[in-house]
Amino acid sequence: xxxxxxxxxxxxxxxxxxxxxxxxxxxxxxxxxxxxxxxxxxxxxxxxxxxxxxxxxxxxxxxxxxxxxxxxxxxxxxxxxxxxxxxxxxxxxxxxxxxxxxxxxxxxxxx
Numbered sequence: 595x596x597x598x599x600x601x602x603x604x605x606x607x608x609x610x611x612x613x614x615x616x617x618x619x620x621x622x623x624x625x626x627x628x629x630x631x632x633x634x635x636x637x638x639x640x641x642x643x644x645x646x647x648x649x650x651x652x653x654x655x656x657x658x659x660x661x662x663x664x665x666x667x668x669x670x671x672x673x674x675x676x677x678x679x680x681x682x683x684x685x686x687x688x689x690x691x692x693x694x695x696x697x698x699x700x701x702x703x704x705x
Contacts, residue, residue, distance in 0.1 A: 621704035628691055628699045631655070636687040637705065643667075643687060645702040646677040652697030662686035671697035 623644075626636055643659060648671045659667040661683045669677060671691070687703060 623702065623704045626701045626703075628657075628689070628701070629696060631691050631693065631696045633690045634688065636689060636701065636703065638686045639705065641683040641687045641703050641705050643679055643681040643683060643701065643703045645700075646679055647700040647702070648673065648675050648677075648697050649700060650674065650698035652691075653694035655691065655693030655695065655697045657697075657699055658690045658692075660688050660690075662688060671699055 621642070624637070626634075628634065643666075646657065646659075646669060651673050652671045655671045657667075657669050657671050658665060659679075659681065662685050666681050666683065667679060671693075683703075689701065691697070691699060
C-alpha cells in the first residue's frame with residue numbers, strides 16, 4: 595500500500611532549509627520546534643514571527659499565535675506546509691498547539 599505524503603511514510607518527508615538572518619539586519623533570528631500539544635510563552639518584547647513550518651502533519655491539530663492579549667493567527671496544522679507569515683508582535687509571542695495527534699511545528703522569529 596502506498597502512503598504518498600503521509601507521516602506514516604518517512605520517505606515522503608519534505609526537507610526544510612532555514613536561512614540565517616541577512617547580514618546587517620540588526621535582528622537575531624531564533625528557531626523553536628514544537629512536537630507536543632502545549633501552550634508556550636516563546637519570548638517577550640518586540641518580535642517578528644517570520645515563518646511557521648509544519649514538518650509533520652498532525653491529526654485535527656491547530657496552532658494559535660497571540661501577543662498576550664490578542665489572537666494574531668490560527669492555522670490548521672493537518673498538512674505539511676511552510677507559512678511565511680511575517681507577523682509583528684509588540685509585547686509577547688505566545689503559541690498554543692492543540693488537537694488530536696500533535697504536529698511537528700517549527701517557528702522562526704527574530705527579535
